Ligand code: ADP
């Protein structure tokens with residue numbers, strides 16, 4: 001059975017795209033058939049961080065009814081399959097987020113895992129990915145504002161009939177003032193699946209349009225992302 005995860009958070013910049021890319025790549029490198037899909041159709045950058053920004057056919061065209069989803073799937077050397085979104089505003093306007101569920105139904109035959117990179121915010125294109133996943137993974141940074149936004153996303157997910165699978169605490173450092181994984185998990189009533197440290201290798205790898213788990217496999221973030229993938233693959 002295919003398992004569909006949506007990677008979400010309240011606001012932008014928490015690390016949803018990096019988590020999607022690195023968890024997806026790690027699952028692919030474990031031999032799992034994995035597809036990552038950029039549902040952030042307004043501010044797409046999944047394709048950009050994977051060097052697929054020149055793709056002619058993207059989720060925009062598929063959601064506009066102008067192309068079949070099979071034409072928008074690109075395979076990388078790691079085996080990871082990617083459905084990028086387009087970057088034009090026009091493309092965003094023509095894309096109908098209501099088609100996403102149908103599009104997903106056509107992908108499940110070819111995947112063990114589908115990871116949906118969700119947009120920030122609570123507009124329609126942001127809410128649909130929360131409803132159609134088997135589990136929503138909340139990317140939270142160790143600060144109050146990030147947790148408050150994640151709580152909102154959790155409530156919204158439950159309102160639309162979705163299920164929360166856990167928290168990924170991203171950009172953690174050893175700073176005394178920051179919220180611990182334990183505290184965040186307790187307050188939110190959600191299990192923290194993994195802690196990804198603040199690690200400059202993440203950004204450095206992105207500059208090479210390569211996931212950190214490929215470019216700097218020994219970095220602390222890469223190790224944490226692989227551990228998360230191992231847990232997810234082991235729990236199915
Ligand atoms: P989102 O998709 O939630 O908007 P991104 O994944 O694009 O967020 O990440 C936002 C920024 O934070 C990027 O510049 C990214 O390189 C950086 N970043 C994400 N995770 C980490 C991390 N663990 N350590 C250091 N920088 C990170």
Ligand code: MG
Nearest residue numbers: 016017040045
């Ligand atoms: Mg993003």
